[in-house]
Amino acid sequence: MIDHNIFEDLQAKIDEEAAVRDVRRSTQAILSRAHSTPTDQLKPVLDDATKEIIAQRDEVSRLKTVADKHPFYKYNGVWTRELQNLEQDAFHLTIEEYLLALISMVEELARLAVNSVTLGDYTRPVQIGNFIKDLFAGFQLLNLKNDILRKRSDGIKYSVKKVEDVVYDLSLRNLIPKGSAAA
Numbered sequence: 001m002i003d004h005n006i007f008e009d010l011q012a013k014i015d016e017e018a019a020v021r022d023v024r025r026s027t028q029a030i031l032s033r034a035h036s037t038p039t040d041q042l043k044p045v046l047d048d049a050t051k052e053i054i055a056q057r058d059e060v061s062r063l064k065t066v067a068d069k070h071p072f073y074k075y076n077g078v079w080t081r082e083l084q085n086l087e088q089d090a091f092h093l094t095i096e097e098y099l100l101a102l103i104s105m106v107e108e109l110a111r112l113a114v115n116s117v118t119l120g121d122y123t124r125p126v127q128i129g130n131f132i133k134d135l136f137a138g139f140q141l142l143n144l145k146n147d148i149l150r151k152r153s154d155g156i157k158y159s160v161k162k163v164e165d166v167v168y169d170l171s172l173r174n175l176i177p178k179g180s181a182a183a
Contacts, residue, residue, distance in 0.1 A: 027052040110159035
C-alpha cells in the first residue's frame with residue numbers, strides 16, 4: 001500500500017515553496033514601483049523595499065540552515081536570481097552568479113533610464129549611462145568562455161546602446177546640459 005504521509009510531506013513542502021514565492025513576488029512588486037515613481041516620491045517605496053529586503057534576508061538565513069544539509073551544486077540554480085544583492089560572509093555565492101546578477105542589474109537600469117524620462121527625470125539616464133558604460137568596460141576585460149555568462153554579457157552592449165539612445169534624444173531636445181551628456 002501507499003503511505004499517505006508521503007503526500008502530506010509533499011504538500012507541506014509545496015506550501016512552503018509557495019509561501020517563499022509569494023514573499024519574493026511581493027518584494028519584486030515593491031521594487032518595480034521604483035521604476036514608475038517620481039524621484040521626489042521614492043522614499044516611501046524605498047522604505048517598503050527595505051522592510052521586504054530585511055524579511056528576505058531573515059528568510060535566507062533560515063533557508064541556509066536547511067540548505068546546509070544538502071549538496072550545494074544540486075540546488076545551486078535555485079538561488080541564482082533571488083540572491084543578487086545578498087551581503088553575508090557566511091553564504092556562498094559563486095563568481096558566475098555575481099556576474100549574472102550584475103548583468104541583470106544593467107538590464108534593469110536600462111529599463112529605469114527609459115522610465116525616468118517618462119517621469120520627467122532627465123539626469124538619471126545620464127548617470128545610469130555612465131555607470132553601465134564603466135561596467136561594460138569591465139566585462140570586456142574578462143575572458144569568458146562560450147557559456148551562458150558569455151551570452152548574457154554580450155547583451156550588455158544592447159543595454160548600453162538603449163541608454164545612449166535615450167541620452168542622445170534628451171540632448172537633442174536640450175533637456176540635459178550639454179556637458180553632462182558627454183560625461
